[in-house]
Amino acid sequence: MKIVADENIPLVEAFFQDLGDILRLPGRQMRLEDVADADALLVRSVTQVNAGLLAGSAVNFVGTCTIGVDHLDADYLVAQGIHYASAPGCNANSVVEYVYAALCHLDINWLSRKVGIIGCGNVGGLLHRRLRAQGVECYCYDPFLTAEQNADLASLEAVLACDIISMHTPLTTGGPHPSFHLIGARELEQLKPGAVLLNCGRGPVIDNQALLKHLHTDRDLQVVLDVWEPEPEISQPLLARVALGTPHIAGYSYDGKLKGTEMIYQALCRHLAMEPRKTVSDLVQPLADNALTATAPDAWSAVKALIPRVYDIAADDHRLRELSAQSLAGSANFATGFDLLRKHYPMRREFHNYRVEGSNAETWLSTLGFQCR
Template identity: 50%
Template sequence: MSGLRIVADENIPALEDYFGDLGTLVRVPGRNLQREQLLDADVLLVRSVTRVNAALLAGTPVRFVGSCTIGTDHLDTGWLEAQGIPWSAAPGCNANSVVEYVFCALAALDIDWRGKSFGIVGCGNVGGLLQQRLHALDIDCAIYDPWLPDNPDAAALATVLAQDVICLHAPLVKDGPHPSRHLIGRAQLEQIKDDATLISAGRGAVVDCTALRDLLRAGKRFTTVLDVWENEPDIDTGLLELVDLGTPHIAGYSLDGKLAGTRMIRAALSAALSLPDHSDAAAGGGVKSGRTELLSRPTVAPTAFAAMAELLLQIYDPRADDRRLREAATGAQPMAQAFDRLRREYPERLELSHYSLDATTLDTALRQQLAALGLQ
């Protein structure tokens, strides 16, 4: 054992399994982490709720920072690099979870995506996987990502906002040539068709949420799905009342995605500090290997979109997350605390690949679509 002292966000799963062999683990609430808790720490493991910068780390012995999430806007990477502190995030770890959230949200709202056109803002790990999934489903899409001008589906932002389903997966970039904060402001929101659907599952501040609230309150009619919000965890409950589906930043919260993030950061830590590699076979916190059988016959006509929606919602129904968030917003606990509690106590959610279906009663087209979505 190398005897490292590792301070980690208590919400990172399988910490003991993936880091217990390295030394002492100290679990802390990530949102309220203080510099004093790091005065004897060698390694800091966080999620997106912890701001990692000079104020937190200056003068501490921390020599590696790992974020078990896809984004980096909470890390002052320039300062870390200037101090010679290696760092890593986990890009792509929960991409599949977010893509499945998109389709389950549409199913929950009874929006048949077959024959719809899609627009994607931000075509990194999540947006790129969604693009692949749409191509597999033979669905047209337009992509706005100024960092990827050669994408075969590249289009102007106005073209993307003119599609039937608009999915926002851009990272939060505050400066540089292509800032994304409030990229979708009032003018852009006004361009969205009244019969369209807007799904925001990247970073909350990519949308001007005040402008969105005001437009919805004034009668703008497009369907709105928000998983991410400005000013998390103290979100705008007035906006929550107006959206069609609201969830507490959990689109990427499948157990598969969480464990992938933990696994990626352990690999990065081992590489940065020349530590032994970790064997997944030694971890007791892996995703369940067994598959769960679904209904062999949907209760509705097997050729209908409703059959596909029913099967998806048996696996993950985001309306349950919506209900919990709305109940929390009207409860006695302050919104910020309730929002964090919902994320901390989030129930186990497995991805579609863990479920199988006897599809012999379904027509070929529907079987192909279910397979493209990831169902076995």
């Protein structure tokens, strides 16, 4: 068996080497000739998997180590009898921690704010449960859920009236509720003064040009964008105006990526009618030296000081802005640099890997996922 895999998928050899020969390639540069004689294709969201990539190839299994599948032409795969699998929920915790890190950086204590969530699947649903566990007032917009599934369902207008709006919807262009440009000029005008808008789902769910135009007049709106329209050729003028901008790495925790690899390994084993023989815990040692001490006059100060020690979101923002400055100066290609920031992303471990001692915010930190006494 020949397996072609995106070079950014971690532990590919460790998980898949017993199943076949592995060829690693840049995901955005995969071409028909690269996969013509492959039996299995392992990708991330940057690879468009369709007839243009697979026509006439030997591929009979496609696995994407991501929760989203909008980069897969599902109709084509089904018509060709090609089995495909994704990794739903693999990076949900990583994205939720990104939201917390962003709010800490902006000094926004979410306990005292109304939070709106657009899209309450694996990611938005986890964020909703964590916030509700802390007693946060939440409003959720997801037309595919019922009140029995989510007691905080509300209209889109009610969500847009919140203090914090966090977007976690997949990208869809058809069906009864398409998400493409769900947030445009009209919706942006509905945001309250001083609101915080975060998008960690898919870039085109927000009309980026409408957002840029809106930010020229609404200086109080604080925007956090991890996803853009389009990528990797994002709007650098928009980057200059957002409060935080990162290169589509909200779900890029090491733990989340490992979980994605493991889930696709399990899916390929099922496809081959084999029993999986490996797990992440077999291949990765627990984090050493994971003790943190948090001392602060109050719980919010403790949380705000501790989270950047585990995940420095400001560094992600700085790297993207530095790339933009180099691009505007003519010393770097922005699109290439955007992908390189993702390829060489520093290892980020999730909160549950760390033990916290000496804090007066144990209950709060425990709800966020930290190990506390």
